[in-house]
Amino acid sequence: MLYAKIKDKKIQSIIDFLMNYSTAIIITVLFCLLLLVVNDHVRKKYSTDIVGYIENSMPLSIEEKAWIERNKIVFGADNNSPPLRYVDLDTGQYKGTTLDIVDAISEELKVPVIVKPYVFKEALINLENGNINMFDMFPSDERSKKYLFTTPIYRLCAIIITNQSNMGIDSYNDLEGLKGSTPEGDYAEEFLREKGINVQWVKKPNMEESMKLLLENKIDCVVGDEPVVVYFKDRMDKENKLKIINTTLYEKEVVFGINKKDETLKRILNKTILQIRKKGTIQKIQQKWFGISVSFDSDTSIWNFLAIVTVTVLFVFLLLFYLMVFWNRNLNREVNNRTEELYNSKNDLQTILDGLAYFMMVADSEGIITNANMAFTHFVKLSREQVIGSNIMDYCDLIFPVKNFQHIWDNVKKREKTKFEFSNEGSFEVEVFPINNIKNELIKLLFVIKDVTEINMTQRKLIQAEKMVHVGQMAAGIAHEIRNPLGVIKSYVYLLKKQSGVTGEIQEKSIKAIDSSVERATKIIDNLLNYSRMADEEVGMVKLDKFIEDILELQSHLMKNKNIDITVDCRIEGMLTLNKESLRHILINIISNAILAMPNGGKLKILCKKDGDNIVIGVSDTGVGISKKDIENIYYPFFTKREVGEGTGLGLYIAYKEVHKLKGEIVVESEEGKGSTFTIIFPDYRDMKI
Template sequence: MNNKKAILIAIGVFILFISLNVLFQTRLGQFITSDLLKNDDLSTEEQIWLENKGELIYGADENSPPLMFVDEETSQYTGFTIDYVNAMSLEIGNEIKTKSYVWEEALNKLAAGETDFCDMFPSKERGKIFDFSEPIYTLKSILIVNSDNEEIKTIQDLRGRTVAIPRSDYGVEFLKERVQDINFIYTDNIEEAIKEILKGNADAVLGDEPNISYYIKKHNLYNNIKTLDNAVYESEVVLAVKKGNSILLSILNKGIRRLENKQTIPLIQQKWFGLSGDLKKESISEIIILLTMIFFVIIFITMYISYRWNRSLKYQVDLRTEELTVSREKLRITFDSITEYIFVLDNDGEIMDVNAAFMDYINLDNDTISGRKLYEFFDTEISDKIKSIIKETLIRKEGLIKEANIKGRIYNVKTFPFKKNSLELNRVIMMVEDITKERIMENQMLHSSKMAAIGQLASGVAHEIRNPLGLIRNYAYLIEKKVSKNDEVTRKALDVIEDSVERTSSIIDNLLNFSRIFGDKNEDTNIQEFIEDIVNLERSFFEKNNIDCKVICSDDLNIVINRESFKHIIINLIGNASDAMPEGGTLTLSAEKCDDGLVFKCIDTGIGIDKESINSIFNPFYTKKLKGKGTGLGLYIVYNEIEKNGGNIKVESEVNVGTTFTLELPALSAV
């Protein structure tokens, strides 16, 4: 136990030494072991440079109280930073002239070399055009909202909202790196930004804490504005010079260290902020005391916990290891028993794990698959869809359920994101299930239900219409008996009534024939009458859409067919041909007997089918029609019905000329 204590103490002392070194390096720019009393006097070269340069120009933000602003009473430019620059002037022995600008202009002037330096938060983007000095003080930036705003709690709540902020402020770069979809209103200063909240144009304002606090107090906005509890960020403020001006940067760093040694910042802070100011970090002595106390507390707690836990640690570790092993094996068995394909992917689409179903599908083991991109196992079309789904999951940071139509198959794709923490996604689980058969069955059942409903409706309509038609025919007959032979007008009207009754009766017969459900019965059928019955129901549609429909078939062509199946084939082919002739055209339906059965052709003069699509038209759910205009199952049903009856189908097409479907159906045995 004594050896363990000694080791713990040695480790603690080492950690304390390293911590203090880091602390001193952060605060003073050097380690404890470095020369703390090194010379900060200006070199001869630096003195000559200042003499040739003359006065330095400090580019200041014109309206950022209490850091820098124009005093309304004295009309003099003053503030915390102005006092610091004046102190810097005395330290380097050179006059510094202050010029005030709107902040964005101050940055542009420095970049153009029209001013010599200004103070700012350092950042990666700014580091491309400026060099930065050692830090001079620390400043917090806070977020304010309307007092009745309960929706914005953190910066992540700013997604999709509007933030008012001065142009070129560091806060813009900070927010863009961490939150997406923020709308910015750019202003000249914080005061204008606060007005945007009061007007209702902005949801929040981001700015320096002293600056915002000044204006809230000045305009008495305590009841209108509230500050979020935590600072958005706290960063060190530095002096910036134009990129490459190393001599001026060295001069300013020496001035900063001199002012640091003289405790100038606390004195200026006392003037502008009193004891409550928070622009300077705690003194080094306070931090050392705090770290020392924490160190000894940690040592004591570590020794106590080590004493209490050492005896039971190994047992607990072994027990938990066994439980984890059993749990892992159970999860693996469950994972591999799922018949859908499951992939565990990282954010780049690299496979971390797959289940047995996918390994069987591609005939590779897990070790061979792991570490490779999922996209490597599929062609471009499937890979693009997978990438799109993974990308959407990562953007939305929530699970998705998508249906993907790939090469005539319907897949149900589910994704489940794994989050490393509340903001960062660590991996994505993807589950893929082929639901093509289910979708086809659903559509076929829906179609069958519709046909049954149409049959019931047609039967009812026929019954209800035929009764009054019988009455009309009977009363027309009675009227005819009583009308004089010389009354030609009345007799002509009666003839029209008789013709109309006959035509309506014929339409009812066709409707009943069309809607009658024949099931799987094979019957001897007159092909011409069968086709005409179907066409007659479409006559009004053909006339309305300028389609000339011709039926070419011998009136004595009889053959045993499955009427229900053949009806579905003709209806789908007519519908497909009609859709292909939006401007009208000619539709020819021909049938003739051959040695082995029946040859039926459906010929249209429509838009045709291109060569790239013709091999896919019989795939389920394949369609090039507008959404809502087709299910992509019409020709699939035709193909299946023909195969079920032992026939075959051929298609010939030329774009903008037309398409011909040729069906060969064998003669069936009557049932």
């Protein structure tokens, strides 16, 4: 069975691993796909990736603001590439798409941007030399060796234009060996060189000069930016001699080239370009120059949007599914762990219960036993399986004396202390404890049954030993008390023997004296025997004033010798039902302590009264009293402040135990030098349910 459990756990571990591994792979793939789609969306809309978008969305740093305050921003570019950038001959103003973007950057930064027009090649040289800060261009590997590049500002196509009569050009591959022209330094030269196309270049400073050569049939083609080529064709080719090849030479993003030393400016421009993109400024500029239907940016299509939404929904759904599976699996694992812990805890508890010598059992509200320890099952000579499920009342004759289980349940439910003793081939003490649920509702009872036979036997032996000590202490007084009636008897017997002429009156008087003396001696001996015999639990009828009188008679000689006055005020009439032996020993010990506390004489007062259903007996003396420090210890066994031989230290301990046996309590009030009062309060047995 253990092997099967281990095997099941291994299989479950493998399944958990595969589920975790496969789910993690799927989530990772979906997450990567989502990143790709979102990244593509961001790139198409903002011409940067997600990382760049996040970086460039941050506000300008302190370092970047300080750079703007210390430096001037100078933009230089081609002065004759309409409509991108050119000098208007009528107004002398520098205009174009790029110039409007530069103005938008200036407005966003709230700093002026200085504009310097150059021919294309001169602008590149001045940027490299640091005379200007920025210049719009196509990025390339060759140019990256000289310049830094910002994020793109727009996309631009390059095209080929040739004469209508030239039928041999359909793409850039057909330019091999032909004579062509483009503004000097234009990216088209680098592009065709990288493609391995050798063109015989006739370099001119701007596109207008190149177009003149083509119209004059001095070259085979012109290569350049589509808006610029179209602009000059419309303006210069009135006879429609030229044609634009339908195949695009290339389409690339245009950026601002930055001087290699201006890394900070690059970060500033990247952040500014993103901000004006978010505001839609670049799109508006393109619409201004090329119309609503024309845009150099690739619009985000509805399919791209739907792809993002779909992947996002799938990712979220799978993530939620995985979290639910993970949570459910963890919950199952936690439940299994808790179940195992509960099982182990139950076994531990059962082991602890079985290790105790007390008889213990748990019962529900119907008295059905739900658990029992080994000590109980051994005592009743049944197995645990036989005991569990049986009714607790089945053992009432053997070990459980209460006939009404519901009475115990109700007492515990009321939070009343439930503890009692009984004797059945031994002495047992039963204590009942509540077992509550999480709502603090009583659901079960725990019965703890202690075998106190040996304890009670030991206590009875202690009581008997204490009695023998008192008998020894009282021996001299008792001998004197018996000697007095014996002397009287002897005298009257002698008189009767020697005086033959005794009259009937004298004879009757002698017989009465002898009879009274014998009765007195018998009473003293009876009291002594009653006190010295082993104590029992017998409950009987007692007349309290007579009971106290008999106890005092045992101490009368001692009190007389010590000059102690005794006063008894018993306000209880009629018979009482109580344990006579317990009460006798309580009073003997308290009275003996009071006598010993008055070595130079004093007053002893005993007051008896009823207080409701309780009996109250107070014993007061005018002795030496008890210190506050000692008063807390007087009920401990063997505690005494007297000389060796004057006491055992068990008197008040036994009195305390006997008072609690009567279901009562003992209270002491004392003041050093003034005396002590011991008050015992206990119920009349007739008013108790035993």
